[in-house]
Amino acid sequence: MSELTIGREPAGIAARSASNLYRAVWRWHFYAGLLVLPFMITLAVTGALYLFKDEIDGIVHSDLKLVEVQESAAKALPSQMVDAAVAVYPGTAVKFTDPVSPDGSAEITVETANQGKLAVYVDPYTGKVLGALPDRGTVMWTIRYLHSLKYFGSFTRALIEIAGGWSILLVGTGIYLWWPRRQMGGVVSIRGTPRRRIFWRDTHAVTGIFVGFFIVFLAVTGMPWSGVWGAKVNDWVNGNNYGYPAGVWTGVPMSDEHANHLAQMSWSLEQAKVPQSSEQQNQARAVGLDEAVATFEKLGLHKGYAVNLPTDTSGVYTGSVFPDDLASQRVIHLDQYSSKPLIDVSFADYGPFAKGIEWGISVHMGQQFGLVNQLVLLAACIAIVVLAISAGVMWWKRRPSGSLGVPPLPADTRVFRGLLAILIVGGMIFPLVGISLVVMLVLDWIYSSIRPQRTA
Template structure:
């Protein structure tokens, strides 16, 4: 055998190897898209809407949330507003939310016997009740629950974790497929017209390379809300020291209730237990809502804070606020008899992991950098929808009649070894993703066997 023949065989083997690797990556990119794209469209639409939650709620519920500013008029006391809310909707007041701006109404949460929890809106200048909604019944709470799949139970919420992991796989394989291979178009430009498949291929590739970073970022920062990984990491990160970071004083009697069960809270404080008031055994008199509000104002809580009202002798007044500015996040528990702060928890007290995750969540929700944050993520959401639609059109134009159009299996299946190794590592980090990968490998094997039997 001549040297020239050996050279040609080596070149041919290299070409086949590259072609097989491309096919393997393409095949799993197809599977990832098949699983993830329906979720990505839903998440992109609901996420884009939720970015503007305050603006949309203010428009949709303007009759309840907006009031006319009355200058030089003394505002109604919190207790008077609470009494008006309970008079209009009989029950037990359990939370008072301070008006976020001079043009905002106050919100009192009332636990009624027949209607459940209601959010009752009161004009802080006149003390007049404006109306009510079911607690967390605004249009944006509905969008948020749709975004997290909370409406569909814990099983559906677990799909968020699976979709997040597969999204990262989708981006990784997509970058490999996009990588320039001597082509003159489809890298940063779009060729042809919508009538041709190459237009949709280029649109998909170019959009994907620009939006890939955002997909990975949103997938990772969305993981804390997932049903398995997020819950376990939260338990590991915040499950000790009553759920409070080291350095926060917790040398006070603690109840068995967690903060997340009684108030909207940050991810880092979901495991935090609520302290107990200590004066109930000595016939002490509670300080009342007005004094509690005055204390929270004196302590400097950001406007718009919520106050959970104690309903038992052991209960505390809990003031909490989570504004766009992370540094102003704060939770303060007051003894309902002495009015003394039992725990004063700030963002600065979070550990490094908590700070990083809270920052990621804040950016994910479009809050950290104001309007710029909202607009950039809105553009990313629109690009994700374009990415999904172009993938569907491209697949439809390429799909053979009567076939699913799965990319061909590599001739040398050893190229899957490296890819599977990466999948295994991802599966260990994200257990539900790993389980779904095993299922997909089994289905792919079964599909390949069935295809060979049909063509035999």
């Protein structure tokens, strides 16, 4: 057998790794883990917290979000709540959000001169202003931005996409390494104690095989938010009428404004244009917020809806709601003069691709199947953290002194051809992942070339 040039593995380990294919898979599994595991820990921890966003926000911001239910009291009108919010926090009201439950407060989004957008919370029974936070300033919005790395700029969205692709590679190579080869332990059972490396090896392998499906599912369903792949797929899906139903926009005057610039939209409606109120009625009196809200409720918009107010003479009232139940997702645009629905889109109107992606996103966020969905994904997130920690401990215990501990190259490097074919296909589907694979191949070649000179 040729002399090993990478990692300086002990002879026993080299003998047990005699299979060239096993070595090749092991090496790329190591690289995938090196790139992905730090991201996976961050995503798992923030994702686990975000699964319970409503519950956590309700506890942390209970003074703003929760009110005492007054069964016999008449609720304040939306316009009265808006007036109260603007009186305390002067500015222009741009959105009214209906309480999702009887003990919830209403939320008025106010554009102020000095503080930017504020979310002002109002008791719907008394009309009293409870306080304010920066728009999207709750603790769960902070967690969501940490989860998506949005705080660190648009470049990090590309890193999320790369991490997602490498996570899939990590699972695929991990399954191959886990596959039983006449051994009894380490398949579904854990041997040894935490003092021994085999304990961490078995913990990693057993946890990985049970959580692998969830890693792939979360990686794939998280891709729609990615900066390159997600944006391109969104353009393709909607551009080919597989996403939002283009037919409902016919015969309606349209603006150049995208819906997601005005309000938080579902993935499938981000590219949808916003209609305009009729130019022929611009001299007429615009209907007020109370009438617009009454129209939305008459049309059956789900509780917890948000109403974006018109910002100019051709603007519209936009009512939108995206509850846990996908069937209740809905966006309605009303003419601000006649309160006539110009566009009314629900989940049932989405194209097949959009429905599939929206379903995946809903499950990813722990919404689609209620508490069961939350608990299952919470267990998966905990398992992912265990997987990452066990990988680190196992590597540290295996790593030879003075070496990075990269698994050795196979004696016959031709075994990489099959892996490369898989990597090329994956790179074509996910371009950023493909670029990162090429970079890693170059770095691996450089490392393999210079390492023997340094250790000779």
